[in-house]
Amino acid sequence: MQALQIAVKLAKPTIGLIKNFYPATPAKLAALIQLCAVGICLAVYLFTLKISEHSIPLPACVLACALIATSFSVFTKMAVWWRYINFLFPISLWASQSLHIPTTFYLISFLLLVVIYWNTFQSQVPFYPSSVSLWKLVIKIIPKNRPIKMIDIGCGLGDLILNIAKHRPESEFSGIEIAPLPWLVSSLRALVKRSNARFAYKNYLNMSLKEYDVVFAYLSPVAMRQLWEKASQEMRPGTLLISHEFKIPLLEPYKTVKAHKEATITYVYMMR
Numbered sequence: 041m042q043a044l045q046i047a048v049k050l051a052k053p054t055i056g057l058i059k060n061f062y063p064a065t066p067a068k069l070a071a072l073i074q075l076c077a078v079g080i081c082l083a084v085y086l087f088t089l090k091i092s093e094h095s096i097p098l099p100a101c102v103l104a105c106a107l108i109a110t111s112f113s114v115f116t117k118m119a120v121w122w123r124y125i126n127f128l129f130p131i132s133l134w135a136s137q138s139l140h141i142p143t144t145f146y147l148i149s150f151l152l153l154v155v156i157y158w159n160t161f162q163s164q165v166p167f168y169p170s171s172v173s174l175w176k177l178v179i180k181i182i183p184k185n186r187p188i189k190m191i192d193i194g195c196g197l198g199d200l201i202l203n204i205a206k207h208r209p210e211s212e213f214s215g216i217e218i219a220p221l222p223w224l225v226s227s228l229r230a231l232v233k234r235s236n237a238r239f240a241y242k243n244y245l246n247m248s249l250k251e252y253d254v255v256f257a258y259l260s261p262v263a264m265r266q267l268w269e270k271a272s273q274e275m276r277p278g279t280l281l282i283s284h285e286f287k288i289p290l291l292e293p294y295k296t297v298k299a300h301k302e303a304t305i306t307y308v309y310m311m312r
Contacts, residue, residue, distance in 0.1 A: 069116060073126055077109040102134040170196070170258060173299035174284060174306070175203040181282060181297065181308060182254050187211045190254040193244045193267070194218075198226025198237065200256065205237035216242040249274040258284040265289055272311070281309040 081101050089095045109126040118126075178200065182188060188211045192201045195215025205213040214237065217223040226239040249255055249271055257267055268288045271281045280294075285304045287293070294310040 069118065070113075070122055070126055073109050073112040073116070074129060076112065077105045077126075077130070080108055081105045098134070102130050105130040170200045170284070171299075172203075173303060175200050177297060177299040177303075177306060178256060178282065179204055179207055181306075182208075182280070188253040189251060190214070190256065191216065191244075191249070191252050193255060193257045194259055195226055195239060196222050198222075198229055198239055201237045201239075202226075202229060202233065202235055205235050209236060212236070212238075214238045214240065216240045216244055216247070218243050245270065250276060252279065254280045254282065256282045256284070257286075259286060261286050268309075271309075275311045277311050279311045281311065283307045283309070 081104050084104075085096050085101055106127045106129075109130065110123050113123040113126045182190060182204070188208075190201075190204070190211065190213050192198075192213075192215040195201055195217050198215050201213045201215040205211075215226060217226065217239065218241070220241065223239060223241045229235075230237050230239060245266075252275065255271060255275065257263075259267065264283065264286050265288070267283075268281075268291065275281065284306045287305075287307050288309065291309070293307040295308045297306050297308065298304070299306075
């Protein structure tokens, strides 16, 4: 009970520290949260060791650290995936030491994550795979009475574009990706399937959107304002900007659709 009271007392000034630091880039904020959680758990551990012959078991300390970090993530309104990262980080670190996992495993894992997520820490756009129901929905949304030119911003492994291109061979479909491995996989898939879809290793901020009839994006809440600023300046009147799951702030969509009753909303914006 005393240990819990101390943890609560230490948490209050820590919350103040995080408030002063916030907002910050997610990676820096996550690092600060981990340091604060470790500091609180270490203080409680040393206190109980001083007043009692029995110290808190290390696994319990690790779990407490993970829970505190997750709580701070919720408090600072970090994205959901950062909450999972903050929860799993101390547990993974402890497990690696306890199980004596070879360091080579971590090197390989790190390199794999780099080529998959690349600059996600800066762009704040994680890898979101699309579903079959979403592919079918987008096919229904895009214009049907003429050939079109469509691009998927952050295409991942290329599923959506490859599928739509198969159903609309008369039109041009492309995807861009800033993570090396997903771009390579999508390009190879297009080659193997002899698809007319094309994939490029590119950032949409460094290209023009004026030639496209449809721009599809499945990004993140953080990226939506910047996407709209670029799209509204470059896309032609009557063209469509489709954003799955994430709405553009302070802007009402032309229409909202769902693949099925329980599905996530897809927002459709018509350029004027």
